Every structure is written in structure tokens, then in C-alpha cells.
């Protein structure tokens with residue numbers, strides 16, 4: 070497969086490296102292309118999103134690298150547009166649409182901050198019912214294309230990030246299945262491609278990429294396309310898990 074990654078974070082959001090360090094890493098790895106996808110600004114969370122000022126510098130820097138390294142590698146300027154981000158996506162080469170929060174009782178609650186925060190959200194906002202939390206999450210996922218007009222659907226089942234041992238919720242539970250299926254059905258009607266994302270594997274949270282095998286199987290059975298990504302936050306992991314990707318997708322193609 071072509072070793073190119075289009076889901077790449079830099080130090081302008083929560084990544085470790087500068088855009089130039091990542092371009093150089095991609096060239097060293099023989100990538101024909103690299104796409105940057107900084108976290109879009111949100112007014113309610115500065116912990117991992119780019120500020121407006123950083124977004125301007127991010128755009129200028131990546132556009133500058135396109136000129137500097139244009140004869141060596143194709144560089145794309147993208148954005149990982151959060152579902153709740155009010156920023157415009159005009160001017161980017163492509164958009165990844167992602168849900169990182171659920172909005173509940175007027176608050177934006179982070180879906181992927183930590184296992185402890187997920188437990189606290191389920192307790193405080195959903196009376197301990199994790200499936201209600203998941204239903205709200207998937208309602209936003211179902212709507213992510215309409216809201217962001219993304220070309221790529223980011224980490225479809227991010228809410229499963231901390232459920233490695235299966236003790237937060239049962240992924241086979243009818244309510245979880247119904248919520249995920251409804252989101253999948255809505256997105257099957259769009260032109261967006263689904264991302265197979267090893268970001269949580271690279272950071273040791275999961276042993277399989279997003280989305281789960283049953284979701285990926287249903288997506289592929291509908292004749293839809295996928296794109297591989299490492300959701301890179303560290304140049305050392307730019308192509309994390311790429312060697313295992315083809316077998317993983319092939320196993321889900323029936």
C-alpha cells in the first residue's frame with residue numbers, strides 16, 4: 070500500500086513535532102505525500118485545539134513547506150474539523166470531520182480525555198447509563214458530514230477508546246449497536262470515506278484500529294471506501310501499524 074498519512078498533528082495543537090520535522094520524517098520514510106490535519110479551533114477547549122492565531126501560523130507554515138519541499142513530496146493542508154467548531158473550513162485542501170465532545174446540559178464534555186473522565190461523565194450527566202452517553206455521541210457522529218462537509222470521517226467509534234477490557238460498556242449491547250448502526254447508515258449516504266485509524270493503538274489504548282471490525286465490515290459491505298491513517302502526534306509513529314493494515318481490512322472485506 071502507499072505509505073502516506075493524511076491525519077497528522079503538529080505542535081500547533083497537541084502533536085509533538087513541527088510541520089517541517091514531520092515533512093522530513095515523511096521524506097525519510099519514502100512517503101509520496103503527507104497531509105496535515107490540525108485540530109480546529111473551538112472557543113470552549115484550549116487543551117488540544119489550535120488557537121485562532123496558531124491556526125493562521127499553521128496555515129502559513131504548511132503552505133511555505135509546500136513551496137520548499139514541493140519537488141520531493143506532495144504536502145496537503147487539511148484540518149481536523151471538530152463537530153462543534155464554529156470555524157470556517159474554506160481554504161483547506163481537505164477536511165477530516167470528527168466528534169470529540171458531546172454537548173449536554175449546555176456543557177461540552179470530552180469523549181476521549183481519559184477513562185476516568187468518561188466514567189465521571191456517565192455518572193454525572195447520564196445517571197450512570199453509559200449507553201445514553203454513547204447514544205448522544207453517535208447522534209453527533211451521524212451528523213458530522215452535514216456539519217463539516219468532510220472528505221474523511223475521523224475515528225468513527227472514538228467513544229470505545231478506553232473500553233479495551235469491555236468493562237465500561239458491552240459493544241454487543243443492542244442499544245450500543247443500534248446507536249452506532251444509525252450513525253453508520255447516515256454516513257453511508259454521504260460521499261465521505263471512513264478512516265481506519267491506528268492513533269489509539271500507537272498510544273497504547275487499544276489493540277485494534279478504529280472503527281471496530283464489525284463496523285468496518287458493514288461499511289465495506291456497502292461498497293464504500295476507507296483511508297488509512299495513524300492520527301499521528303509523534304513523527305516516530307507517522308506510519309504506525311501500516312504494515313498490518315491490508316490484512317486487517319482484507320479480513321473485514323467479505
Ligand SMILES: [Zn+2]
Pocket residue numbers: 149167169223224
Ligand atoms: Zn480526533
Ligand SMILES: [Zn+2]
Pocket residue numbers: 076078149300
Ligand atoms: Zn486527530
